[in-house]
Every structure is written in C-alpha cells, then in structure tokens.
Amino acid sequence: MTIRVVIAEDEAIIRMDLRETLEEEGYEVVGETGNGDEAIELVRDLLPDLAILDVKMPGKDGLEVARLINNEKLCGVLILTAFSQREVVEDARDAGALAYLVKPFQKSDLVPAIEVAIGRFRELRALTGEIDALGEQLEARKAIERAKGILMTELGISEQDAFAFIQRRAMSERSKMRAIADRVVDGSLRP
Template identity: 65%
Template sequence: MVESGRRVLIAEDEALIRLDLKEMLEEEGYRVVGEAADGAQAVVLAADLRPDLVILDVQMPVLDGLAAAEQIAADRIAPVVILTAFSQRDLVERARLAGTMAYLVKPFQKHDLVPAIEMAVSR
C-alpha cells in the first residue's frame, strides 16, 4: 500500500469500472475526491477540485478523454493518466500529444495502476 493520500479524480462512463477503480485506489491509500461520467464533467471537476492526479477513460460521452486531457494539461491542473481498452499506436501518440503522463490498457490490475500513478505524479 502506498499511503500517499494523493487526491485523485476519476472519469469513467461505466459505473462499475469507476467503482472498481475507486476501490483499488482507496485500498492503495489514494483519496478519490471526485468522480465524473463524461469528459466535460471531468474538466469542470478538475478545475474545481484541483486533484493531484486525474484518471480519464478515452471513450466517454460529451467530451472524450483525450480532449479532456488536453484541456486539463493546457490549464496545468494535474497530471493525467489515460485508461483505454485500446493500445493502437496512433491512440498512444494522440494521448502523448494531449499531454497525458501515463497510459493504461484495460483490463488492468492494481499492481499496474500504482506505478502508472506514481510515474505520472512525479513528472
């Protein structure tokens, strides 16, 4: 367990995945300070809550995760970790250009999550 107390915002449109992610994070000592079901809501919450890290799913309604990541990175709100079921090279490149600090492919395990978060926050 990390016991970092880092404040994390989660944006994932699938409620069950969001719940699983929240539980994993809390088990590892992170504090989930906000949850969003779409990218636009994530951008607003990130600006309001100023978390230490934002975790975004790529495919979400209203505003996708990459567009949300761009806005969050441009405003220097917090580092972003992208979650996706896809690992195509062009998507990874788009995520990099959007300013994301780490990229996790679903399904992922708790032991994948912590290093990605800590690397993103340390950048």
C-alpha cells in the same frame, strides 16, 4: 500527504472498482464522473493531483479533457482505455497524458502508472517554475541594460558608473534593481 484523484470513466463498474482499488492503496478519490464535460469541471473545481481519464466517454472525450487539463497545468493525467493501438497512445501523449494504462488492467499496474504520472507532473511544474524565474531574470537584465544605456547616453558616464548608480539606489531604497531600472527608463529617476 494523500494524493487526491478524480476519476472520469463512463463504465460505472470500472469506475467503482477503480475507486475501491485507489482507496485500498491510500489514494483519496475526490471526484468521479462518467462524462468528459463534467470531468474538466471537477478537475478545475477540486484541483486534484491526478485525473484518471477514459478515452471514450460522453461529452468531451478523455483526450480532449487531457488537452485542457494539460494546457491549464491543473494536474497530472493518466489515460485509461481499452485501446492499445500506437495511434491512440501517441494521441494520448500529444494531449498531455503522463501515463497510459490499457483495460483490463491489473492492480499491480495501476499504482506504478499513477506514481509515474504524478512524478512527471511534479517535474513539469518545477521546470515551469524555473522557466518563469529565468524569464523574469532575463526581463530584469534587459531593463537594467536599457537603464544603463540611458544613463550612459544622457549623463556621459561609464557603464560601470551607471550600474553602480542603479545598484546603490536599489540598496538604499531596499528595492529590486529592476524597479530602479524601470524608473530610469520611464524618466522618473535620474542621479
């Protein structure tokens, strides 16, 4: 699968060189701009795998764009800049940049930086998915516990019997235990 890239660099010559280098290395440049406001729109519209952002450009700067991309979890971000001061590097990291490259860069530095940024973004996306799944499991567990409590209190049955009722009902209706528990909690289902 080809990795899709958006370039946001206000210097046309650097942007052109970057595009050429990326295409030579097998990446697909799906959009490019020299303006930060346009960069965020391109990323939202094109949903690339990676955005390469210059720090200093008209409109929103690269760090603002990186922050928006990161908050919306749209793609990986590689910051490209002429500034190597620690403060700028830390600002880039805090904005959600997953890799950082100082201009002028060597072609041999670009590909590893891209691969690091994309790899880190994929790891973060996978972790986010795991966190969401764990959150759903926790919410389901809470609903089942509430439902068991209601059944135990109202019917005077054991916790084991309350759980068995929810489990059997879910199996017989080919439903999730969470859905049965929610019906018990809202009062629409009783044994």
